[in-house]
Amino acid sequence: MKNSFITLLASIVSVALPLSASALMSSSNFRIYGDELGGTGARSTSASYALYDTFGDVGGGRMSSTNYELLSGFQELSEHPTFSFSISNASIALGNLSTTAVASASHTISTSTNAYRGYSTSIVADGALRTSAIDVNGVSDGTVTAGNEEYGIALSGDDRAFADDRAPSTSAQTIASRTNWKNGAQTTVTYKASIDSATLVGSYTQVLTYTSVGNF
The missing domain is CATH 2.60.40 (Immunoglobulin-like)
Structure with a gap:
């Protein structure tokens, strides 16, 4: 043997990324990580890309200074990986x-x-x-x-x-x-x-x- x-x-x-505050809504049937008020939006994909688009945001984008960083708009609304x-x-x-x-x-x-x-x-x-x-x-x-x-x-x-x-x-x-x-x-x-x-x-x-x- x-x-x-x-x-x-x-x-x-x-x-592993730092935690941040966000608006999380959930129940036994769904989970919404955050909500955003805008016009329209969609997610488009193909074999080589994924595109997230939105229309109607006001003042979207990234702003920062020595003391803060602001991620504004639908495109910035995502969970940390x-x-x-x-x-x-x-x-x-x-x-x-x-x-x-x-x-x-x-x-x-x-x-x-x-x-x-x-x-x-x-x-x-x-x-x-x-x-x-x-x-x-x-x-x-x-x-x-x-x-x-x-x-x-x-x-x-x-x-x-x-x-x-x-x-x-x-x-x-x-x-x-x-x-x-x-x-x-x-x-x-x-x-x-x-x-x-x-x-x-x-x-x-x-x-x-x-x-x-x-x-x-």
Whole structure:
């Protein structure tokens, strides 16, 4: 039998800005960050831009001095960007592997952001699950199966990027994403490994780097 350990490095991209006073209206069904009295306005988008326009503002724009800064008008009325990312457990141990069962262990990644276009989380492996110069084969048929030498990850949650078992790659690999804002978005990552009778005994390791970004 062999022991397998997976060490995870989290690369967290976050935005933290000072709080400011604003008019916030909310109920169990809606949330209005602030209100503005003007003429008309709209939000226009395409694949390459987002345009916020308004008509009827009086005295809009930015003014400042040594002691103050005034942001006036509809275009200045926006929430500060927020983003947070966490991993429930930074080290995963698969324990002793056997030819008769698939070993597995899981943790959960959580993302909260007010980014209008959501977020994307990816992983990069430092190589195969390995000991010295010996690698465990990455799963290639979509399912880690007992009795076969295979290793991969499975995902669960509304934001998961794929539904089958896949081997972590040394290139960036998206595992979770969404196209709108979300507080407390969670994806569970399950690590799976199995061996055959020819797999050598040893302590097998792999380091994964997690990177999550908000699409503001």
